[in-house]
Amino acid sequence: MNYVKEFSSRDIDKPFLFSYRRCPYAMRARMAMLSANISFDAYEISLRDKPEELIKLSPKATVPVLLYNNKVIDESLDIMLWAYAISDESNHLIILSQHEREVTDNLITVNDCEFKKQLDAYKYEPIENILVRDDLFKKGLLFLESLEICLGNHKFLIGNRVSFADIAIFPFIRQFAHVDIDRFTNIKLIKTKKWFELMGSDELFLRAMIRPEFTN
Structure with a gap:
């Protein structure tokens, strides 16, 4: 790049x-x-x-x-x-079974539609509206709870290696987390937080986030 x-x-x-x-x-x-x-x-x-x-x-x-x-x-x-x-x-994609592709498609559909709307509402809600932000955070957590179940006994969403689903969804979870990183850090979804840490420290993500030498 x-x-x-x-x-x-x-x-x-x-x-x-x-x-x-x-x-x-x-x-x-x-x-x-x-x-x-x-x-x-x-x-x-x-x-x-x-x-x-x-x-x-x-x-x-x-x-x-x-x-x-x-x-x-x-x-x-x-x-x-x-x-x-x-x-x-x-x-990341080619080895996925038909079932894994269906799971991937379903996760991305929920992420891109329902969760993205909740994320935007949470992100843009004024910080002084504490009760509203709390409610929006809890609604967003419902999707993260589904990721917790999906992670099961493996490191990533569709197994023990990064897949299409992880790459497609992680950037949105990152944005959700960084609205209030302290609140996110304190959630009890242990597997999801570990996945979040793995994705955020992965060389692929770090390469994708290199800052340009100049701004436009």
Whole structure:
């Protein structure tokens, strides 16, 4: 992953990703592309001043947006699938059984729909509204409780190795945790907290979170 300062300075022969470092959708796209060993250029957008090129490629103007060979992919899960169709040497997707793929799909659907709405409500609720924030935190915990069950006797969501599900979901759990990290640290979901620590210290995540040398 090579950050470029300008859209025009990208290598046109390489995949190009409009990204935002802290966006969970962009995080999982970067993680998938890195784990697939894809060499790509990335551009760190400014939310206050989105580049015209981004808006032209994808009118909804959200990240991530991938451009390669005149093809545009502007959904993070589609970028992940595109990456693993090119290379899945780490076996994040290809070795999953039909049942494991169904579990993966169900977890991601709940994460991207119901949990994401709860996460946004919790994240943007004013800090002085203590009772409302408490209620929103408890609602978010329901999804984490399902992850606790899913983890069972293994380290990760679908077994003892990082899979598509872990990469797709972890960035959102990270965002939920960092709304109030002390509160998150005190939850009693031991397996989920251990999984959270493993994912957060994994080399793949650390590589995906390298700060660009410049901001746009």
